[in-house]
Amino acid sequence: ETGVTQSPTHLIKTRGQQVTLRCSSQSGHNTVSWYQQALGQGPQFIFQYYREEENGRGNFPPRFSGLQFPNYSSELNVNALELDDSALYLCASSLAPAGGSLYEQFFGPGTRLTVL
Amino acid sequence: AQSVTQPDIHITVSEGASLELRCNYSYGATPYLFWYVQSPGQGLQLLLKYFSGDTLVQGIKGFEAEFKRSQSSFNLRKPSVHWSDAAEYFCAVFTGNNRKLIWGLGTSLAVNP
Numbered sequence: 001e002t003g004v005t006q007s008p009t010h011l012i013k014t015r016g017q018q019v020t021l022r023c024s025s026q027s028g029h030n031t032v033s034w035y036q037q038a039l040g041q042g043p044q045f046i047f048q049y050y051r052e053e054e055n056g057r058g059n060f061p062p063r064f065s066g067l068q069f070p071n072y073s074s075e076l077n078v079n080a081l082e083l084d085d086s087a088l089y090l091c092a093s094s095l096a097p098a099g100g101s102l103y104e105q106f107f108g109p110g111t112r113l114t115v116l
Numbered sequence: 117a118q119s120v121t122q123p124d125i126h127i128t129v130s131e132g133a134s135l136e137l138r139c140n141y142s143y144g145a146t147p148y149l150f151w152y153v154q155s156p157g158q159g160l161q162l163l164l165k166y167f168s169g170d171t172l173v174q175g176i177k178g179f180e181a182e183f184k185r186s187q188s189s190f191n192l193r194k195p196s197v198h199w200s201d202a203a204e205y206f207c208a209v210f211t212g213n214n215r216k217l218i219w220g221l222g223t224s225l226a227v228n229p
Contacts, residue, residue, distance in 0.1 A: 004159065033216075042120075042206050042219030043160070058216055090159065105217070107152075107159035 004093050004108035012114045013081050021076040021111045023091030031055070032074040033105060034066060035090040043090055049074055050096070078113075086115045118143045118211050122220035129197050130228045137192040137223050139207030148210035149190040150217070151181055155203045163205075166190060177201070202227045 005024045013019050025032050031050045035043035045058035049068035063079040072093070078085055089112075092105035119142045129135055141147055151163040164175025171183040181192045190207060207220045 040221070042208075042221050043217070044219070045216035048216070056216060092160075104162050104165070107161070109157065109159045 004091060004106050006089075006091050006108040006111050008111060009109070010112045010114075012116065014116050015081055015083060017081050017115075018077065018079045019081060019113060021078075021089050021091075021113070023074045023076070023093075023108060025072045025074065025091075025093030026106050029093035029095055029106070030072050031094045031096055032068055032072065033092045033094070034074070034076050035092065036060075036085075037088040037090055037110070038084075039087070046076065081115045083115050086113060088112050118209060118218050120207050120209050120218055120220040122205075122207055122223050124223045125221070126224045126226070128226040128228060131199050132196050135192075135194045135197045135201070135225070137205050137207075137225070139190045139192065139220060140188050141190065141207070141209045142188065143209055143211065147190075149181075149183060150208045150210070151175065151179070151190075151192045152206045152208060153177075153203045154206065154222075160206065163192070197225075197227055199227045199229060201225060 004026050007022045033048040034046040037043045046060050047057040048055045052068045065077045067075045088110040090107055090110045092107045094105045121140045123138050149166045152160040153163050154160045163179045164173050166173050166183045174180050179194050183190050204222045204224050206222045208217045210217055
């Protein structure tokens with residue numbers, strides 16, 4: 001059984017650029033959640049996708065957007081990058097979102113984004 | 117508003133010593149509570165979770181946690197720490213609103229040989 005994978009591992013961008021991060025969910029999982037973890041902080045929920053539709057969103061501006069594909073893999077897109085977007089971006093997959101906590105979220109290793 | 121507080125930013129213990137990491141939450145309804153561990157370069161791994169029932173829950177790697185509603189706490193414990201337990205530990209609470217996990221700031225654990 002393949003776990004959650006994320007790509008790339010590291011990324012360096014400059015302010016104003018756009019970035020796409022990718023996540024492959026664990027086999028059999030149909031729900032993907034994205035989190036931002038700034039240095040020294042706990043993860044912050046960005047949004048969740050279930051069956052290709054956004055299924056919940058945290059306090060992030062619209063320039064953070066996402067997609068989920070029919071194979072349940074997902075992308076996180078960030079436009080107009082700002083310095084404060086520098087963080088570890090974590091993807092987590094689970095069997096289902098409803099009562100989401102009842103289904104364990106499995107996390108990928110994350111993508112470290114640096115914005116200069 | 118829902119929140120999670122981990123009062124200890126950093127803890128150092130000696131190998132073989134007991135460990136308790138504190139977690140307090142603020143949530144109006146019955147909470148779903150979690151402890152995760154994050155090692156450098158690794159994703160977050162679930163140690164244990166509480167949904168209902170027995171307030172003492174057992175997890176992986178010899179960890180346990182006790183839910184105390186009266187104190188709004190969910191402290192993580194281990195009777196004997198191993199050097200490999202050095203990592204960052206996060207407490208989180210699930211909120212039905214927006215289906216999101218709210219996380220504490222984490223406790224960094226160092227283990228002395």
